[in-house]
Structure formats: structure tokens, C-alpha cells
Amino acid sequence: MTAHAGRISRILFLTVLSASLLLSCSRAKSPSLTFAVGGAPSELDQWTKVVEEFSRSTGIDVKVIRQPTDTGQRRQGLLIPLKSGKPDPDVFLMDVAWISQFAASNWLEPLDDVLADLGKNVFFRRILDLADTYDGKILALPVYVDGGLLYYRKDLLSRFGYRHPPETWEELLEVSLRIQKAVRKKNPDFSAFVWQGAQYEGLVCTFLEFAGSNNGGIDLKKGRVVLATPENVRALAFMRDLIHRYRISPPSTFTEMKEEEVRLFFQSGASLFERNWPYAWSLHESPGSPVRGKVGIAPLPHFKGGKSVSTLGGWHLGISRFSDAKDTAKKFARYLLSYETQKKLVLSLGWNSGRKDIYEDRDVLSAFPHYAALRKVFTGALPRPTVPYYSQISAVVQKFVNAAIAGEMDPEDALREAEKECAKIVSRYEG
Numbered sequence: 001m002t003a004h005a006g007r008i009s010r011i012l013f014l015t016v017l018s019a020s021l022l023l024s025c026s027r028a029k030s031p032s033l034t035f036a037v038g039g040a041p042s043e044l045d046q047w048t049k050v051v052e053e054f055s056r057s058t059g060i061d062v063k064v065i066r067q068p069t070d071t072g073q074r075r076q077g078l079l080i081p082l083k084s085g086k087p088d089p090d091v092f093l094m095d096v097a098w099i100s101q102f103a104a105s106n107w108l109e110p111l112d113d114v115l116a117d118l119g120k121n122v123f124f125r126r127i128l129d130l131a132d133t134y135d136g137k138i139l140a141l142p143v144y145v146d147g148g149l150l151y152y153r154k155d156l157l158s159r160f161g162y163r164h165p166p167e168t169w170e171e172l173l174e175v176s177l178r179i180q181k182a183v184r185k186k187n188p189d190f191s192a193f194v195w196q197g198a199q200y201e202g203l204v205c206t207f208l209e210f211a212g213s214n215n216g217g218i219d220l221k222k223g224r225v226v227l228a229t230p231e232n233v234r235a236l237a238f239m240r241d242l243i244h245r246y247r248i249s250p251p252s253t254f255t256e257m258k259e260e261e262v263r264l265f266f267q268s269g270a271s272l273f274e275r276n277w278p279y280a281w282s283l284h285e286s287p288g289s290p291v292r293g294k295v296g297i298a299p300l301p302h303f304k305g306g307k308s309v310s311t312l313g314g315w316h317l318g319i320s321r322f323s324d325a326k327d328t329a330k331k332f333a334r335y336l337l338s339y340e341t342q343k344k345l346v347l348s349l350g351w352n353s354g355r356k357d358i359y360e361d362r363d364v365l366s367a368f369p370h371y372a373a374l375r376k377v378f379t380g381a382l383p384r385p386t387v388p389y390y391s392q393i394s395a396v397v398q399k400f401v402n403a404a405i406a407g408e409m410d411p412e413d414a415l416r417e418a419e420k421e422c423a424k425i426v427s428r429y430e431g
């Protein structure tokens, strides 16, 4: 090597060395995290704000991985990195319906220390026990709890002389038929009752509510699946009839109605009743919303002789066992679940917090007067089966319930077929 070439290679070596030193220093100075979260566009905007505030106050850089609204697609988006043990995302939100699978697959970092720091009594014990505790360890923490609700147009009901929302499905039908007939004269697109009927997880939630409110449900016990009961068949036939016989729910119910489609339909003013989760409230009340100031909230109706049932939904925070920044991730978790952050999220999104103390907050109660009255709906909501293979059971139920409400299968045949397919899945896992 000539003296000149030697000098060049020394300079090159020093440049590479200082560049990599600089890089590692800057890494050490600003640790970073990835956070996978989805939801309605308004929720994603709010998450971005929360994350920016966290970064400003801690210097920790957080990259938000934006996920879709549909829970099935969100789960799918997490399966690949977790199955392959990738360090990102470090933190994510999980639907209460899939935590058992993630826990059984050993993908979740225990969060007992985070819970101890936040205070054991700040969360609802029932939810922690039902959804977040596996083999005695806390593997997830509730960010918000969901329960199905009935939204109704106060102005339309009172114009037709009704002082209260319906308490039974039979009443809902009667009121809907009468008001729809009158309103359709001016607005032929009006459909009195909108609910989630597309083939996806939300349909299992609505089916459970109709069935549960007729003393039915999905029973997975000791290796047996019970679905095709007379109570469930009647509930499913009623769901189908709402669309095809009474025509108070539009045909798009079984093709495209998910949370946001339902919310937008009702919000446009083209409906009288809506089944949705609590998040819809703030959006209905937002400036420019055609139904602002006209909406009431009530527990879902039930069949005569049954009682109102809400499916337990909600989203819980998890930290990946493969994260390479677990301490930082826990710091972020404490921030997201702190009183201050939860209060902000609740005030801007109208969620039902996973924290009990938020339900006593004066600002929250004055912004959401229905909050206190409906607390019972969330704390008593009905969970979906908590088995690690729930997603497979759900896929079968979705398929057959959707075929029945589309009018392609008789409700009883659909539930019998679903029962057979579910039994195969159960026996595969429970042996």
C-alpha cells in the first residue's frame, strides 16, 4: 500500500468509526418504541396526540404503526411479527376476544409490576380476572371496556309520542315499523334499525346479544358446543326477519355493516335506532353531525321473558415478549394507563375507561351524563368464550350466522352446521 493510499484508508476508517459512534450515542440518548394501534380515524388521531405528548415529556421516540378498524385485520397484523419473534411492535392493543390466544402462545410480557405501580384497585377486578390474568400472571391491562348499546333518536321518538326508548325487541319492531312508514314518505332511504351484520367478529357480538337476550348464547363446556338451541334459533330468525320480512334493517346489513358503516348510516340521519359501542356517542355529538343533540343512549332491548345483554368488548394493552425495549415499553404503558391520559382519552373519544376512578371524575360525568347510569352495562357485560382457539370458533359462527341473515340458510340448519364445525375444532384442542 502506498503512503497516500494508507492515509486515505486511515481517514475512511476514522470516518466510519466516528459515524457509528455518533449513531450509537444518539440511539442511547433517544430510546425508541413501536406501538401498533388501530380504530376509527378519530381514535388514531387521538393516539397520535397522546404519543407526541409522551415523547415531548420523556424524550422517548414512539413510532405509531397504524392498523385498520376491523379487529380481525388488526389481529392478523400482529400474528406475523409475534409468530416469528420480531422485536417490533413493542406495545400493542389487543381485543379482549383474542388475549387468551396471545397468552397461550406465550407472546406477552407479564405486567404485574406495571399493575402494582398503577395500583391494583384502580381497575375493575372482574375485567382483570376475566380478561387479563393467565396462570396467575397479569399479561394485559384494560385501556377501555366496551359493551353494546342502543342509540336512539330522541326527537323522532317524541315526535311520534314515545317518551322512552323500547325495552323489548318486540317494542322496537313495532315503533320502527310505524315511524319508518311515516318517514319514508319523505326519505325513501330511511331504515329504522342499523346493526353490525357483516361477516366479521362484530357479528358474533351482535348475535350473542340477540341470543343472550332470549336466554341463549354460545356454550362451550367440557368439550361440547351448544349452539342450535330453540332460544338461539328464534333470536337468529328475528335478526334475519329484521332485514327480509319487516325490512327495518337495510340489505347492506349482511354485506357491509361493521361499526363505522353503522355509525355513519345513523349519523347521516337515516335511521331511528342503532346498535353500537360507546365510541359512537362523541362522533354523533361532534360539530357538524346531523344528529347532534338528538341522540339518546339506552341498554339494548331484550325478548319478552329475557333480559338485556351486552357483549363484553374492549381493548387491552400488551407488551411483546420479544420486545427489545421492555423497560421503556412499561414506562409507556404506565403513561397510557395513568389517570391523566385516561381522562384525556375518555373526554375526547367518549370511551369507557378500564379504570374505575375515571367514572367518578366530575369533568367526565358532566361531559357524559349517561356514563354513571351505564356503568352497569359494562361491568356486567357478557364475555365471549375465553379459549385460546376462540378465533376459529368465531370464524365458523360468523360464516353461518351471516348465511342465515343473508337468507341463504335456514337459521336452525345454520346453527346445526356451525355446532358441528365448532365441535370438530373443540375436539382438536380439548382432545
Ligand code: GLC
Pocket (backbone or CB within 6 Å): 071, 095, 096, 097, 146, 201, 202, 203, 205, 259, 277, 312, 313, 314, 315
Ligand atoms: C369493538 C370491541 C371488540 C369487538 C369488536 C367487534 O372493537 O371493543 O371487543 O371484538 O368491536 O367488531
